[in-house]
Amino acid sequence: MNQVVASPAKSLSTFLDKYKGQIANALPKHISPDRMVRLTMTAFSQNAALQKCDLNSIFGSVVVASQLGLEIGVGGQGYLVPYGGKAQFVPGWQGLVDLVSRAGRATVWTGAVYVGDEFDWALGDAPYVKHRPGAGGDSYRDITHVYAIGRVNGSQFPVIEVWTMDKVIKHLNKFNKVGARHYALEKNGQNMEMYARKVVLLQVLKYMPKSIEVQRAMDVATAVDANKPFTIDGDMVVVDDRDDDQSTVDQATGEVVGAGLPACSDEEFTKNTAAWRKTILDKKKTPAELIAFIETRTVLTENQKLTIDSWSHEGE
Template sequence: MTGKIQAATTKIPASGTEKGMTMTEYVKAMQPAIKKALPRVMTPERFSRITMTALSNNPKLQETTPQSFMGAMMTAAQLGLEPNTPLGQAYLIPFKNKGKLECQFQLGYKGLIDLAYRSGEVISIQAHTVYEKDEFDFEFGLEPKLKHIPTKETSKGDPVWFYAVFNTKDGGYGFEVMSVEDIRAHAAKYSQSYSSSYSPWKTNFEEMAKKTVLKKVLKYAPLKTDFVREISQDESVHTELSEDMTNLPNEYIEPEYEVDQEGTADEPSEAEKAAILESERLEAGNED
């Protein structure tokens, strides 16, 4: 996506839902502003269909602030990704933020791969799960090596490693490997919605683990500025509409609690607290 550096923004009013409008009615009332901010490749009709599907898939989204919901939907639309569908491209996550239920945009690993291919610099990019019964070995250094032979047995065992590889059009390549323990510790420390009941970490752990290792390996790839700005939208919260959502600041504020299935606030579990402490130990002195 190529946006305008000084794209105009539109404040999203909050009064609609406060006066008893449903989120569906609110979206319809916002159609003029939505149409102005949508990319050329997406019609207002398609945007409305995707929005209704997202609200149907997760009714809790209807309770989020309209500003954050519309901001998340527009971010997904401008990136050309359909959220909360089996495609696994992106997710809209409700969570408690300073006493309000907000909606956060989150990339899926397939969405990340799509954006990488669109950048034009990467000709091949993959992420894989390594199971207990697979043959797997890797080595870093001056002559890095990576070997993975999946087991042919029906019972593969549990996931133990995740890795991602890329090849560029200029012949460059790179790979990154993370253990399941590394993934969990990293997610507990850096993923703002990790403990949310609606987080894809709860329902699609392997896919989110692949996204984590993909983001790690892409740090070594020659990336264009537009692509970097696009993936920076991961775990963002916006309350304005713009012709280029990537120009807007992330308005996320560290929440005190996450939202469970009933909509009540729960503190992080002891296991999650332990994972955060472990991540700090593992990554002490390292730049994320």
């Protein structure tokens, strides 16, 4: 007798219905458990990799989203992201903005500057950001800067933070423990802008008045981006800061080197040499920019870096 195997969607639906009471206990009053389950099922149906994830990890991610009061896949508030067979809830920058707005004590926003935009900014005793968007770009590779602005109610001047994309990528290299599986890098970097805007926004939020919900979301976002396990215990986020990878610290810069990323083999370097060299010769990236980009996926040796740099001097 053939046994009927339930579809992944049916299995998840049954699983979530069984624990809907726990989801309800975690949710704020303005979100119903039925709505959260529907949003989860929608995200699940749209992501084949998510359908292969452990159901317990999906449920755990739904509970985290519920505790933060963020809806999955709605207006960029947060996302269910698969990591090696397990799901993780990743707060989006729009979710952080929404939580600050709900608290009613400050306003924050963030933007991305593309090639061709008019952009000017300054720090000091009268900080400002002026951004006039142009035609935009086709990918995150066309982004030159990201910025965030925060203004406490009644304050005269804003708090601003501006990062180049080179700085964003260096930040990603420093804390990325899952290599090319990082959500910012998947699907040819389609989430890189979201990641970049969230990272710079988190810097501004440090100086804003924070509700319990905002602080929890900040802690979760930071833990997720560093791929560190965490639990939400009441109003606190408890992060496991034990470092079990094989990364080392550059004593000159204090930065983490090789944080969980594989080394670039000679075969891989040779395979990509033609394309990378063309990028330098066509002046699409400087050697430093190309090295930073490559090292979001793999760690280069010093000789490989010198080779990349040498391409910029060809013909001199």
